[in-house]
Amino acid sequence: MTTKKKKTGGLAGVVAGQTAICTVGTEGKGLDYRGYSIFDLAEHATFEEVAFLLLYGELPMIKELDSFKARLRSKRALPEAVAQTLEKIPATAHPMDVLRTGCSMLGVIEPENSFDDQLPTAERLLATFPSMLAYWHRFVTDGTRIDFESNEDGIAGYFLEKLHGKAPSDLMREAMDCSLILYAEHEFNASTFTARVCTATLSDMHSAITGAIGTLRGPLHGGANEAAMELIEKFSTPDEAEAGIMEMLANKSLIMGFGHRVYTVSDPRNEVIKGWAKRLGEEVGDTVLYPVSERIADVMWREKKLFPNLDFFSASAYHFMGIPTALFTPIFVLSRVSGWAAHVIEQRSNNRLIRPGAEYIGPGSRDFVAIEDREPDGGMV
Ligand SMILES: CC(=O)SCCNC(=O)CCNC(=O)[C@H](O)C(C)(C)COP(=O)(O)OP(=O)(O)OC[C@H]1O[C@@H](n2cnc3c(N)ncnc32)[C@H](O)[C@@H]1OP(=O)(O)O
Numbered sequence: 001m002t003t004k005k006k007k008t009g010g011l012a013g014v015v016a017g018q019t020a021i022c023t024v025g026t027e028g029k030g031l032d033y034r035g036y037s038i039f040d041l042a043e044h045a046t047f048e049e050v051a052f053l054l055l056y057g058e059l060p061m062i063k064e065l066d067s068f069k070a071r072l073r074s075k076r077a078l079p080e081a082v083a084q085t086l087e088k089i090p091a092t093a094h095p096m097d098v099l100r101t102g103c104s105m106l107g108v109i110e111p112e113n114s115f116d117d118q119l120p121t122a123e124r125l126l127a128t129f130p131s132m133l134a135y136w137h138r139f140v141t142d143g144t145r146i147d148f149e150s151n152e153d154g155i156a157g158y159f160l161e162k163l164h165g166k167a168p169s170d171l172m173r174e175a176m177d178c179s180l181i182l183y184a185e186h187e188f189n190a191s192t193f194t195a196r197v198c199t200a201t202l203s204d205m206h207s208a209i210t211g212a213i214g215t216l217r218g219p220l221h222g223g224a225n226e227a228a229m230e231l232i233e234k235f236s237t238p239d240e241a242e243a244g245i246m247e248m249l250a251n252k253s254l255i256m257g258f259g260h261r262v263y264t265v266s267d268p269r270n271e272v273i274k275g276w277a278k279r280l281g282e283e284v285g286d287t288v289l290y291p292v293s294e295r296i297a298d299v300m301w302r303e304k305k306l307f308p309n310l311d312f313f314s315a316s317a318y319h320f321m322g323i324p325t326a327l328f329t330p331i332f333v334l335s336r337v338s339g340w341a342a343h344v345i346e347q348r349s350n351n352r353l354i355r356p357g358a359e360y361i362g363p364g365s366r367d368f369v370a371i372e373d374r375e376p377d378g379g380m381v
């Protein structure tokens with residue numbers, strides 16, 4: 001009998017540090033932010049309450065929340081230099097590159113001069129990312145230079161209003177708010193770990209968040225919500241989807257939006273976003289995408305015991321809100337910046353340079369050969 005070799009690498013199962021911000025995957029499925037269950041937060045809190053919890057450590061009192069939201073509203077406008085930079089980015093760019101560039105430019109114009117500025121800096125990023133994304137998107141799609149005034153007091157409503165040029169429906173505002181809660185924080189995921197590695201060199205907040213955006217962009221991490229949409233849209237019926245997924249599995253293709261490094265049984269965020277996708281689909285009269293998505297999830301469980309992660313049903317939920325697919329991963333940024341910043345602050349509170357060791361597997365010691373005496377090895381020309 002042959003036993004399957006245990007997979008190694010990718011720091012799987014390695015505890016790389018301590019955190020008081022979030023617990024992921026207890027018993028293969030749970031998720032808490034600072035001790036509060038994701039289900040309670042998704043049902044009873046707003047994204048701003050959750051962002052406050054992550055950044056300041058406790059849920060806000062009414063007065064604290066009011067003043068936090070007022071500060072965020074007052075910080076929405078982009079500096080002229082950032083707006084001008086965004087205007088120079090072509091319509092063909094990926095919007096993740098737009099946010100990466102916008103974040104970096106904001107760090108040039110308004111640097112974090114001292115770690116005493118870390119909370120105002122985090123709030124400024126939280127407030128400006130929706131403005132950056134909507135500003136660039138509207139500028140390159142219809143030439144509009146949006147303003148930053150709005151009666152929407154939350155980030156979810158503000159972003160949807162600026163993106164679509166009109167107030168969202170109550171259902172869409174609520175669904176987006178909940179989605180931002182679900183995406184806000186997830187322990188030592190790849191992008192957060194990037195932010196912590198950068199922070200541990202005593203670098204600045206903008207550098208840490210810029211690096212995190214670049215890490216989130218990849219399809220094995222945040223980019224999976226866009227890849228999932230591209231997959232779902234290929235099928236016009238659940239039966240077609242089943243046949244297509246069976247073929248992909250036979251070809252050993254990855255099905256985006258499924259599987260997880262830490263969860264083994266289910267991603268708890270899935271059942272929440274799936275509920276919103278269903279309600280949004282009903283609101284817009286969908287008869288295809290949601291049933292196709294459900295069938296893909298059934299087939300994946302039946303064939304591989306793989307469950308949808310948060311990215312899978314986020315794709316149809318965002319699509320039903322009229323959001324272009326290329327903006328899906330950037331919306332993850334609008335939310336996750338709260339978790340990233342909380343980790344930057346936590347890392348600084350008890351810092352040591354993060355610099356692991358490596359097992360060397362290259363050639364043994366060799367004598368140096370002068371360039372004119374080297375023999376071609378048949379490799380590179
Ligand atoms: C918000 C987020 O970032 S959630 C993650 C979003 N990413 C995705 O949805 C991309 C698709 N999923 C994946 O690629 C993986 O499940 C990851 C990257 C999330 C986790 O990766 P790892 O922990 O390294 O799992 P690993 O790749 O070892 O998977 C174990 C086995 O399940 C298979 N598998 C895992 N996910 C999938 C998938 N989505 N589709 C098909 N097979 C899969 C792997 O091919 C592997 O099979 P093997 O042992 O025969 O080689």
Ligand SMILES: O=C([O-])CC(=O)C(=O)O
Pocket residue numbers: 183185186188189190221261262309
């Ligand atoms: O934890 C991870 O590896 C990825 C993830 O689900 C997230 O960042 O939300």
